[in-house]
Amino acid sequence: MSRRRGRSRASGILRLIARLVLSGFLVYTGLSHLFWGRRGFRIAVPDWAVRQTRLDKDAIVVSSGAVELxxxxxxxxxxxxRARVGGLVAAFFVAVFPGNVHQWLTGRPAPMMRTDMSRFGRLFLQPVLVAWALWSTS
Structure with a gap:
């Protein structure tokens, strides 16, 4: 096996693992939006999202959980x-980013986001998630 083919195979395996981990992350967070974290996520939904979508906070949490699943x-x-789904995953991460900014600015708690530092750090995770989705599906 040539060195180039070996690197290509290793890259493919890394991308597969990254995709599977991302899939598990999305399924876990989707389930948390539907069940054990549902109440906490309602608290974090900005009022402007309710006005824009004409949905109540619970419907927004449930629908975002369903999308994540x-x-x-x-x-x-x-x-x-794969590439289209990766683009959709990246777009989803971009679409929820304004809510993350709002949550940080208002200090609203959510599951695993109880401190200002965790809410602020979450903002920097979002671009990583976008890049992860695009790289692992390319």
Whole structure:
């Protein structure tokens, strides 16, 4: 096996592992939006999101959880659509970013986001998640 092919294979394996971990992360967070973290996530939904979507906070939390579950599953079960799904996952992470900024600015707690430092740090995680989604599905 050539060195180039070996690197390509290793890169493919790393991307597969990254995709599977990202899928698990999305499924876990989707389930948390639907069940054990649901109340906490309602607290973090900005009022402007309710006005913009004309949905109540619970509906926003449930729908975002359902989207996370669908995207997490799609990363695994739609290998031929990998790049498109990766783009959708990245777009989802971008779409929820304003809510993360709002949560940091207002100091509203959410599951695993009880301190100002954790809310601030979450802002820097978002671009990493976008890059992760795009890289692992390219």
């Amino acid at each position: 669908a995207l997490g599953a799609a990363l695994v079960v739609l290998p031929k659509e």
